[in-house]
Amino acid sequence: MKHFSKFLVLGIFVVSLFSSCAKQPTQAIDAAKAAIEAATQEGASVYAADELKKLNDDLQAAVDEVSTQSKKFLKKYGTAKEMLTKVQADGDALKATIPAKKEAAKNAAIQAQTEAKAALDEAKALLEKAPMGKGTKADIMAMKADLAGLETSFAEVQTAIDSEDYFGASAKAATIKEKATVTSDQVKAAIEKVKGKR
Amino acid sequence: MKTALLVSAFFICVFCASTCQSPPVPPEVEKAKSQENDLWRAGAPVYAADEYARYLESLRLAKEKLIKQNVRLRWFRDYKEVRADYIVILAQGDTLINRVQAEKRSQSQDFSQRLDRLEERMRKIKALTQLMNEHAPVRENLARAEVVSREAEILIRNEKYAELAPKLDLIDGHIRQAEEALFSILARYADDAQVARWRKLAEDTVSESRRRGTTAVLVNKLARTMTLFKKGKEIAVYEIGLGRYGLTDKLYAGDEATPEGRYRIVKKNAQSRYYKALLIDYPNEYDKRRFALAKKKGLIPAGASIGGLIEIHGGGNDFLTNGCVGVENSVMDRIFPEVAVGTVVAIVGSLESAQKLLAGLRISGS
Numbered sequence: 001m002k003h004f005s006k007f008l009v010l011g012i013f014v015v016s017l018f019s020s021c022a023k024q025p026t027q028a029i030d031a032a033k034a035a036i037e038a039a040t041q042e043g044a045s046v047y048a049a050d051e052l053k054k055l056n057d058d059l060q061a062a063v064d065e066v067s068t069q070s071k072k073f074l075k076k077y078g079t080a081k082e083m084l085t086k087v088q089a090d091g092d093a094l095k096a097t098i099p100a101k102k103e104a105a106k107n108a109a110i111q112a113q114t115e116a117k118a119a120l121d122e123a124k125a126l127l128e129k130a131p132m133g134k135g136t137k138a139d140i141m142a143m144k145a146d147l148a149g150l151e152t153s154f155a156e157v158q159t160a161i162d163s164e165d166y167f168g169a170s171a172k173a174a175t176i177k178e179k180a181t182v183t184s185d186q187v188k189a190a191i192e193k194v195k196g197k198r
Numbered sequence: 199m200k201t202a203l204l205v206s207a208f209f210i211c212v213f214c215a216s217t218c219q220s221p222p223v224p225p226e227v228e229k230a231k232s233q234e235n236d237l238w239r240a241g242a243p244v245y246a247a248d249e250y251a252r253y254l255e256s257l258r259l260a261k262e263k264l265i266k267q268n269v270r271l272r273w274f275r276d277y278k279e280v281r282a283d284y285i286v287i288l289a290q291g292d293t294l295i296n297r298v299q300a301e302k303r304s305q306s307q308d309f310s311q312r313l314d315r316l317e318e319r320m321r322k323i324k325a326l327t328q329l330m331n332e333h334a335p336v337r338e339n340l341a342r343a344e345v346v347s348r349e350a351e352i353l354i355r356n357e358k359y360a361e362l363a364p365k366l367d368l369i370d371g372h373i374r375q376a377e378e379a380l381f382s383i384l385a386r387y388a389d390d391a392q393v394a395r396w397r398k399l400a401e402d403t404v405s406e407s408r409r410r411g412t413t414a415v416l417v418n419k420l421a422r423t424m425t426l427f428k429k430g431k432e433i434a435v436y437e438i439g440l441g442r443y444g445l446t447d448k449l450y451a452g453d454e455a456t457p458e459g460r461y462r463i464v465k466k467n468a469q470s471r472y473y474k475a476l477l478i479d480y481p482n483e484y485d486k487r488r489f490a491l492a493k494k495k496g497l498i499p500a501g502a503s504i505g506g507l508i509e510i511h512g513g514g515n516d517f518l519t520n521g522c523v524g525v526e527n528s529v530m531d532r533i534f535p536e537v538a539v540g541t542v543v544a545i546v547g548s549l550e551s552a553q554k555l556l557a558g559l560r561i562s563g564s
Contacts, residue, residue: 068269071269141518142327145335145341148338149344153341153342153345153346168349175345179341179344
């Protein structure tokens with residue numbers, strides 16, 4: 001009995017020693033946070049908002065797990081560490097995907113810009129060819145003024161691209177293309193109108 | 199014996215600890231997690247930031263309570279209070295999501311209405327540019343406003359309301375520039391004294407037609423009409439077309455403006471390059487005095503001449519003349535036999551003030 005009591009006390013002492021000495025994975029928490037911050041800095045909030053939100057949720061779950069364990073008598077941070085390591089890895093992986101996403105958005109903006117330019121050039125060429133006689137002169141003058149406005153707006157597409165607002169640039173370019181195409185169609189209609197009168 | 203009892207008690211405890219089922223974590227915990235995600239996706243951080251912050255704080259406190267229970271030995275865990283808290287949070291979340299949706303609906307409605315008002319202004323200005331044959335810089339600014347307006351429509355469709363306000367301000371700026379350009383042209387038409395002079399000229403012309411029993415022609419530039427009077431009675435009203443600067447009073451050759459004043463038909467041309475034409479006696483004495491004064495003051499190019507050959511002619515009313523009054527060929531067919539050499543032609547800017555027209559353009563609060 002004496003021996004049993006001794007062993008029991010010793011056992012409790014050893015367990016207490018190990019459990020209270022289990023350290024919180026603060027380094028892993030910091031590393032995971034840093035990975036998320038790096039992904040955010042890279043542009044994840046713009047190009048991968050959903051993934052970034054999930055990552056933040058995962059981090060929160062890991063921190064909750066740390067908090068749970070810290071309140072336990074027998075602290076086991078193994079699961080929390082695994083979770084944090086995964087968050088860090090996912091953060092790094094997310095960061096790595098951003099340049100490609102950014103590049104894709106940039107390419108889409110440049111493509112939209114090229115298409116808008118082509119549509120503007122076509123409209124301008126058609127206007128130059130259009131017979132500016134009586135019956136169409138007023139329409140053509142109006143369309144030339146419209147086109148001048150579109151060209152001024154077109155310059156803003158490059159400004160948006162330069163400031164890395166690729167989605168804004170794409171939207172503006174698409175709108176300009178749409179308007180220039182309408183002008184082209186109107187010029188064609190004006191030309192047809194003249195042909196019809198002849 | 200005592201040792202055996204203690205060992206047995208120890209093993210019973212270990213057995214209980216390993217076999218006793220802990221109460222399950224309330225399902226509301228998972229529901230709250232998914233609800234928080236839904237709120238984030240719906241845009242709660244943007245559209246109901248304060249309430250969302252309060253919701254997150256409640257969630258954090260409830261989570262702490264949950265953790266507290268989770269750290270207890272499993273047979274001491276009690277999730278009743280935790281569950282109650284989560285039920286309250288879920289209700290709070292439901293209210294919040296409704297609030298977010300209502301806010302989005304309200305913003306969508308508000309921005310759509312503002313955009314509608316701006317587009318209405320654009321339509322009015324565009325209609326005026328067509329009426330006046332006035333393009334740059336009015337139309338240039340309108341085209342720029344239309345581009346931004348289309349972008350704004352897309353933003354409304356994608357529920358990106360936070361980016362909308364600056365876009366609408368930009369549209370307003372372009373419209374204002376277009377309006378200012380328009381006002382500078384139309385200012386004369388909103389001047390009551392000037393409009394009164396035009397009215398007097400029109401009334402005198404009609405009175406003369408009545409008194410002498412003659413035919414008279416009244417051209418109204420802003421209304422784009424030409425009215426034929428016989429013995430002071432209105433016979434017919436026709437649509438007309440003017441030049442690029444048709445609303446301006448003609449001052450010199452090549453200004454593409456249409457003269458204003460009292461003239462007479464001096465020649466009828468049945469073989470005009472514009473179908474048929476009625477030549478008027480521009481410049482009259484008043485025009486010559488005005489031209490000389492403008493030249494003296496250096497208001498017109500030194501080498502400019504006063505010009506002439508202002509006609510009412512066929513060819514259609516949808517084109518730009520160089521200062522003449524254009525009508526459809528069918529109209530020329532009708533008026534040509536009715537109008538003799540010597541017929542009075544009064545050309546006025548407008549018989550009504552353009553004040554209303556201009557006031558209608560500026561819509562405050564857009």
